[in-house]
Amino acid sequence: MNAIETLLIALVLTNLVLLGASRLHNAIRIVALQGIGLGVLPILAHHGGMLWAAVLLGAGSALIKGLLFPAMLRRALRETHGHREMEPFIGFNLSLLCGVGALALSFWLGARLPLPWPPVADLLVPAGLFTVWTGLFMIVARRKAITQVLGFIVLENGIFTLGIVLVEAMPLLVELGVLLDIFVAVFVMGIIVFNINREFDHINTDQLAALREDAP
Amino acid sequence: MIRLLVLLPLAAAVAAMLLRAPGQRHALLVATAALHAALSVLAFIRPPACAADAWLGLDPAGLLFLGLTSFLFLAVAVYAVHSLRQTRGSQGRQVEVDTGTVFVNAPEAVFIACLLVFLSTMTLVTVSRHLGVLWVAVEATTLATAPLIYFHRQPSSLEATWKYLLVCSVGIALALLGNFLVVIAAAAADGTGGTLLVPELLARSVGLQPAWLKAAFVFLLVGYGTKMGLVPMHTWLPDAHSEAPSPVSALLSGALLNCAFLGIWRAHAICAAAGLAEFSGALLTGFGLLSMGLAAALIVNQSDFKRMLAYSSVEHMGLLAFGTGVGGVAMYGALLHALNHSLVKAALFLVAGNLVALYQTKSIAKVSGVGRLLPVSGALWLAGLMAISGMPPFGTFAGEFTMLRAAFAQGQGGWALAALVALGVAFVGMSRAFLNMVYGDAPAGLAPAREARRAYGPSLMLLALSLALGLWLPNGLHRLLAQASLWAGGGVP
Numbered sequence: 001m002n003a004i005e006t007l008l009i010a011l012v013l014t015n016l017v018l019l020g021a022s023r024l025h026n027a028i029r030i031v032a033l034q035g036i037g038l039g040v041l042p043i044l045a046h047h048g049g050m051l052w053a054a055v056l057l058g059a060g061s062a063l064i065k066g067l068l069f070p071a072m073l074r075r076a077l078r079e080t081h082g083h084r085e086m087e088p089f090i091g092f093n094l095s096l097l098c099g100v101g102a103l104a105l106s107f108w109l110g111a112r113l114p115l116p117w118p119p120v121a122d123l124l125v126p127a128g129l130f131t132v133w134t135g136l137f138m139i140v141a142r143r144k145a146i147t148q149v150l151g152f153i154v155l156e157n158g159i160f161t162l163g164i165v166l167v168e169a170m171p172l173l174v175e176l177g178v179l180l181d182i183f184v185a186v187f188v189m190g191i192i193v194f195n196i197n198r199e200f201d202h203i204n205t206d207q208l209a210a211l212r213e214d215a216p
Numbered sequence: 217m218i219r220l221l222v223l224l225p226l227a228a229a230v231a232a233m234l235l236r237a238p239g240q241r242h243a244l245l246v247a248t249a250a251l252h253a254a255l256s257v258l259a260f261i262r263p264p265a266c267a268a269d270a271w272l273g274l275d276p277a278g279l280l281f282l283g284l285t286s287f288l289f290l291a292v293a294v295y296a297v298h299s300l301r302q303t304r305g306s307q308g309r310q311v312e313v314d315t316g317t318v319f320v321n322a323p324e325a326v327f328i329a330c331l332l333v334f335l336s337t338m339t340l341v342t343v344s345r346h347l348g349v350l351w352v353a354v355e356a357t358t359l360a361t362a363p364l365i366y367f368h369r370q371p372s373s374l375e376a377t378w379k380y381l382l383v384c385s386v387g388i389a390l391a392l393l394g395n396f397l398v399v400i401a402a403a404a405a406d407g408t409g410g411t412l413l414v415p416e417l418l419a420r421s422v423g424l425q426p427a428w429l430k431a432a433f434v435f436l437l438v439g440y441g442t443k444m445g446l447v448p449m450h451t452w453l454p455d456a457h458s459e460a461p462s463p464v465s466a467l468l469s470g471a472l473l474n475c476a477f478l479g480i481w482r483a484h485a486i487c488a489a490a491g492l493a494e495f496s497g498a499l500l501t502g503f504g505l506l507s508m509g510l511a512a513a514l515i516v517n518q519s520d521f522k523r524m525l526a527y528s529s530v531e532h533m534g535l536l537a538f539g540t541g542v543g544g545v546a547m548y549g550a551l552l553h554a555l556n557h558s559l560v561k562a563a564l565f566l567v568a569g570n571l572v573a574l575y576q577t578k579s580i581a582k583v584s585g586v587g588r589l590l591p592v593s594g595a596l597w598l599a600g601l602m603a604i605s606g607m608p609p610f611g612t613f614a615g616e617f618t619m620l621r622a623a624f625a626q627g628q629g630g631w632a633l634a635a636l637v638a639l640g641v642a643f644v645g646m647s648r649a650f651l652n653m654v655y656g657d658a659p660a661g662l663a664p665a666r667e668a669r670r671a672y673g674p675s676l677m678l679l680a681l682s683l684a685l686g687l688w689l690p691n692g693l694h695r696l697l698a699q700a701s702l703w704a705g706g707g708v709p
Binding site for chain 2: 115116117132136139145148152155156159162163171174177178180181184185188189192195196199200205208209210211
């Protein structure tokens with residue numbers, strides 16, 4: 001087993017831990033870890049071509065996802081003084097069960113997708129798909145605005161992993177643009193979370209329901 | 217020249233943050249808008265040449281929407297300066313009558329800077345020839361507009377901003393997956409040759425792998441469809457468009473939805489070139505009809521007039537998707553309708569801003585007697601109703617007629633009838649609300665106000681332009697619409 005496979009297995013494991021994590025601080029730490037690990041991935045996966053591009057992309061990604069995001073989210077959490085628990089819509093055990101199901105589905109899909117060329121590692125597509133799924137699940141099944149931001153970051157991590165298949169085909173400038181967009185997105189989300197807390201005294205998005213369409 | 221179009225508003229945004237005096241900032245906003253419009257006109261007269269592998273360049277549809285965006289922004293900038301001056305009189309504190317909450321506005325410098333960044337990112341969407349750059353630009357429009365929607369610092373705006381940011385960011389993330397799939401579809405068996413450059417994809421369309429391209433289109437449609445407000449990804453749209461200050465609503469509905477449509481348009485063009493027009497067209501038709509049906513149903517019982525306008529936008533975006541999906545001459549009609557819908561909807565949102573400023577409410581039931589209190593706005597409100605309902609001689613009629621006639625001619629009469637029913641239902645719902653607002657007695661305590669020329673001028677101009685386009689379509693514009701339609705595999709009437 002090479003380094004890439006190890007990293008991808010670690011990615012799958014962090015996703016499972018995230019699905020079962022009940023404390024926000026832990027979740028933030030795990031997402032940070034995931035971000036740093038993914039920063040190494042493009043450097044390992046790159047073959048031929050521009051090493052410096054892969055290094056720049058990996059370092060930038062690790063810096064933003066591993067250091068900046070967690071710092072911002074911790075700050076938002078500190079300001080909110082609220083419960084530090086996840087407050088899920090779907091319980092942790094059931095979440096984990098869903099996760100295992102999704103993992104099986106990802107492997108099945110990954111085996112069936114006839115990629116025109118072999119990816120750097122067999123695990124890449126299933127691990128990426130599973131991460132995307134974990135992110136979407138966190139956005140839907142967790143109550144707090146801050147967990148939804150975490151879910152968005154995990155979703156992006158999954159897409160980033162899938163993008164490794166195309167390391168050579170995506171121009172660096174575009175990749176950096178994507179990274180910048182995500183950075184600003186999470187930054188703006190952090191500000192909004194902060195304001196939600198100030199206005200409503202909580203960051204539970206299920207109580208943001210004033211604008212719903214009334215049932216006729 | 218193209219770079220200047222993108223960078224000019226960006227530089228102005230930085231300047232807006234640095235300037236101290238509000239008057240200078242207002243002047244800067246209008247001057248930048250005017251300069252941008254002038255540059256766009258120049259691009260119309262002499263389309264700038266670009267290298268074959270350049271990331272930025274103007275395809276016909278891009279040029280069309282660039283001009284539209286630039287023009288709308290100019291009209292909105294004039295109005296925005298007026299409405300900013302108006303709200304400053306109240307020491308920054310305002311009261312939302314419906315809920316009784318007191319709120320303040322965001323700092324004006326941030327508002328104007330975000331407006332200018334918004335213009336820059338929309339321009340970048342229109343000039344992108346590279347799907348990756350297009351993605352970056354569309355996501356950037358979301359980020360630039362989020363602070364604009366939260367301009368009125370009150371809980372409901374915050375809720376709308378959060379929904380907008382999250383739903384659109386997740387949607388756009390799926391479009392990024394779509395981009396990856398495009399690269400795979402274009403790559404050879406050894407992994408080389410993947411590209412996101414639209415002209416190259418169009419030129420090599422025969423060699424693209426159909427299965428991957430189909431999957432890519434689905435993701436791009438869902439991703440950009442979220443931003444365009446297609447049902448069922450539209451949930452954020454009525455909230456954001458109704459909670460944002462009216463000039464911003466006008467830009468969101470009039471310009472930003474078109475930008476998302478442009479993303480889908482380009483993806484559809486690639487599919488059509490690769491012989492998959494039937495597949496992508498069927499998806500577009502389905503999403504389009506679904507959007508029209510649901511929006512029409514929700515318009516009927518709507519109690520908030522800005523939300524009503526927002527649902528009307530969902531409906532018209534559905535109509536654009538439907539027209540594009542039908543293909544052939546209907547694609548020409550879709551572009552013509554996109555143009556007219558933007559003019560009319562922006563005008564309606566600006567008039568709605570005048571109503572909110574006087575009545576301090578968005579509730580249809582609490583607004584009556586507009587015709588007495590604000591005669592000009594009342595007249596424009598009724599004219600806008602006629603225009604948005606697609607009545608001749610407004611330009612909206614020409615677009616809708618072209619699309620529906622093409623649908624009948626191409627054997628899709630059943631779907632065209634369904635679209636007509638949805639349009640009819642929406643017309644009944646909107647006219648009932650609009651007529652009740654304009655006629656009737658004014659609520660006690662409100663006196664007829666003198667209407668400033670800047671309050672109604674922009675909407676008057678936009679509606680007049682849509683009327684003019686209905687009566688006479690200039691040759692140059694017809695040629696551009698035809699080019700854009702042919703570029704994406706459509707037809708010309």
